[in-house]
Amino acid sequence: MSADKQSDWGRVAEDGTVYVKTPDGERTVGQYPVGTPEEALKFYTDRFDALSFEVHLLEQRIAAGKLSPEEATSTVKMLREQVVEANAVGDLTGLAARLDATAPVIASQREAKRVEKAQRTAESKVEKDKIVAEAEKLAQGNDWRNGANRLRDLLDQWKVLPRLDKTTDDVLWKRFSSARTTYTRRRKAHFAEEHERRDGARVIKERLATEAEALSTSTEWGPTAGRYRDLMRDWKAAGPAPRDIDDELWKRFRGAQDAFFGARDAANAELDKEFAANAEVKEEILLEAEKLVPVTDLDAAKRAFRDLADRWDAAGKVPRDRMKDLEGRMRKVEQTIRSVEDDQWKRSDPEKSARADDIVSKLEAGIAEEQGKLDKAKAAGDDKRVKQLEDSLANKQAFLDMARKAAEDFS
Template sequence: MSADKQSSPPDSPWGRVTEDGTVFVRTTDGERSVGQYPEGSPEEALKFFTDRYDALAFEVHLLEQRIGAGKLSPEEATSTVKALREQVVEANAVGDLTALAARLDATAPLIAIQRDARRAEKAQRSAESRAEKDKIVAEAEKLAEGNDWRNGANRLRDLLDQWKALPRLDRSTDDTLWRRFSSARTTYTRRRKAHFAEEHERRDGARVIKERLATEAEALATSTEWGPTAGRYRDLMREWKAAGPAPRDVDDQLWQRFRGAQDTFFGNRDAANAELDKEFAVNAEVKEALLVEAEALLPVTDLEAAKRAFRDIADKWDAAGKVPRDRMKDLEGRIRKVEQAIRSVEDDQWRKSDPEKSARADDMVSKLEAGIADAQAKLDKAQASGDARRIKDLEADLANKQAFLDMARRASAEFGG
């Protein structure tokens, strides 16, 4: 060993080097050896171990920053602090190891605060997750009771994705809600399958019915019994609508067959009617001329002459035959208007000449005249006696009877009385 090492070994507040190169660190518990550095000078030996301390101090500084920034979970921070503190306490380094350990201990309150914050945040997330899962379960159960077969399955898949994205709750609560959700999905799926199975069965039944209806419609397509066949087609259409939809791959084909047969029949009927309309056009011209004669009878001045002339016109009208369908309503309406006008005049004359009504009117006049005479006699008697109240009542009664008599005389005059 050199003379320098023997004469002046270096010293510091936190450690020292002995003549044989042994390095000690000073702590609150006293000194302890941290190692030897025989191949170098005492200064180099002390620096070697103080550099170790500086490296540990840098690790502590980095850990303090990470904890302060919240980059570690409370659990990770606690375990890291514990491991690093053990390294510091047992470190073969020279420096204020006690202060370094105290700095690590000083992180405990901050970690505790972060742990409480994490717990509160977790509780908040849990509460929000519970609320969302409750909503998901409620909607799933509502879908399970409904009949939205088109959109329900897609919506349940969306709800499942939402469920998976939410944080888990405590095991008991999460399992209970999941069982409800899963049960709702199962119920919906089972009911949906049953619905489509029934619908498939109904569609197969509708296919059989529509095949029969299409076959019958095709058999009627060439019929020339226009009235009965048109009625039968209406019946077939009602049966077609009542049958409901057949499977999609055949429903349109069957409809094309059915509608094609209908179109063929009604096209043939329209063509036949068009030919008839051409033949009936001449009849319409005849009836137009007859209408000129008939409408010339109005207004009626001689009832009997008008009736005779109209009977002759009516015979010619019937003999003229059918007219085109688009002219029928107009022509029939005009001839009926003339007929009703003549009948109205006839009815009016009959009412005026009705013997029974005339006799009743005359009888009413006679009775009212007798009643007036009697009322007048009573009034004269009351006036003679000076009974003012009696006079007033009798005058009112007499006035009423006189009014009725006037009406009865007018009615009797209408009947020729």
């Protein structure tokens, strides 16, 4: 090389040594003994361009938030060291300054991350408090069917929430874990007790089903029907047995019941056929009995009803579906006659009649005495006394009229 080849940021000496210009002076970056100075400068400026491109890419990634603040800081530091010591020709100082300019951006991102993390932590604290509170409530409740599923859901929610500081997180986790343990222990105890109760119910229901089957062929309709009612009451009181066994026992119990009541209904149907003629007889008797009402001659009505009642009893039983209607109509006639008899007795009660006559006599005597006093007052010219006695006589006369009417009712 015959002479130095220079550029704005470096030069190539005659011996092929390449220098880069910096604010602190020139620095050797290498040698390029073979080739022209232009080729030498291009070789080292290309190196600078490659570094510049790396810086540009890093600036873009930092600006876009593609790197965490820690990653960005580490990458900037590493690349800056490469730039400062780079064997390249170009504005290395400017390139380093561009890297330094990312520091405020990274600091801002770091602060934003800190604020975001603090917010997430606060939200996580609120959510974990809710999870713990709900878990503790479930632990004291008796929702054995849905509680376990809900606790699993709460655990899944817990796992995706950000951790808090160790002390707070550990305290909340301990409460949550304790609630889950308490619920699980109580749930197991509940189902153990329930299993014991169901097994006890199984023993009782097996006995009831066996007795029901033994009674299914009985023809003592009344007592057996009553016993079946007792068995049903005991069945309900026993509570549920294990489901598959409970269903099977119920089929046996219900089947026995159906067999008995079916046989009873069939027997009653046969009896109803036999009793149908009796119902027709009683219907005719009723027509005669109902003609006695309204009662015009009590003694005649009583005699006629006694005869009809004897014929009624002699007619025998009637079908059950006719019994209530027929008996009710006959009873209504009987009650009507008895009511007329009671009214007549009340009117002819000797004791009441005597009391009524006594009241009339006393009122008449009182009026006679009052009349004597009135005559004397008139003779004496005592107008005030006359007025009082006349008013008194009028009241007593009114009472006497009512008493006489009552006495007539008993005569």
